[in-house]
Amino acid sequence: MTDAPAWFTEALAVTTAVGTVEVAGARIAYRTWGTIGDDPHDVLLVHGGAAHSRWWDFIAPQLAAGRRVVAVDLSGHGDSGRRPAYSVEQWIDELDAVIDAAQLRPRPVVAGHSLGGMIASALAGRTTPELGGLIVVDSPIEPSGPWPRTEADATFSTPRVYRSLADGVARFRPVPPQHSLPYTAAHIAAASLREVAGGWSWKFDPAFVAMTGDLPHTLDGLACPAVYVAGEHGILSPQGRAALDASTEVRVIEIPDAGHAMMLDQPVALTQVLQDALAWFAVVETARTV
Secondary structure, eight states, X not given: OTTOOHHHHHHHHSOOEEEEEEETTEEEEEEEEOOOOSSSOOEEEEOOTTOOGGGGTTTHHHHOSSSOEEEEOOTTSTTSOOOSSOBHHHHHHHHHHHHHXXXXXXXXXXXXXXXXXXXXXXXXXXXXXXXXXXXXXXXXXXXXXXXXXXXXXXXXXXXXXXXXXXXHHHTOOOSSOOOOOHHXXXXXXXXXXXXXXXXXXXXXXXXXXXXXSOOOSOSTTOSSOEEEEEETTSSOOHHHHHHHHHOSSEEEEEETTOOSSHHHHOHHHHHXXXXXXXXHHHHHHHHHHO
């Protein structure tokens, strides 16, 4: 890939296993890196709305030292099956099922970006499975509730078909608009398209924007430690940021110069923050078991 740094090409060269599990009539796909090692926590990564597991392709291998790392495609996204309708509770059930199917050890850490962070937070609010930690990456965790339907939903709800894969890749744009590194954007864009009648289209099901169910207003009161990763130019409102900063239960880390999809513009900084959070969770876990 043109001008891609060595760390990026090396990460993509790491062996990946692909698996599936059936959940309430839909095939749920997931990707796995690493082997069980000395770190106490395996990791489940959850993508944002209209995205997919391969947004983590160059992040996940760097987290897989001493642990297994799994990235999931929620139903209606990536290589997973589609449903007649989508709900928060159904997506939570899918995460639970993948944790089991991928044989992650007890008390895994779940990390989610944007919508995925909200689904991961809702999973952490359940009594089972027990989690060793939660990492929320630039999700709209707002005191008055998450964002209302926006122009992003209108963009996602309009399917587009391109004449060729190259045409589709050229039209890739993050929502909301932000800077992207050319090599991260090219990789994610190419993995986001599927061949359809008449050309190529995005893998996600536009119907996902009509999802139903309650999304979290806070990260307080969870049974596991939580880290919130904010992009300096992300989507969290000032009110949401103030509420998180005031919490005594959540660690807030801001990545400078990062947009909402920080794997696109600040992948090295995001990886370091995730590694640091996992190291902190390991310390907490050790203290818990002593």
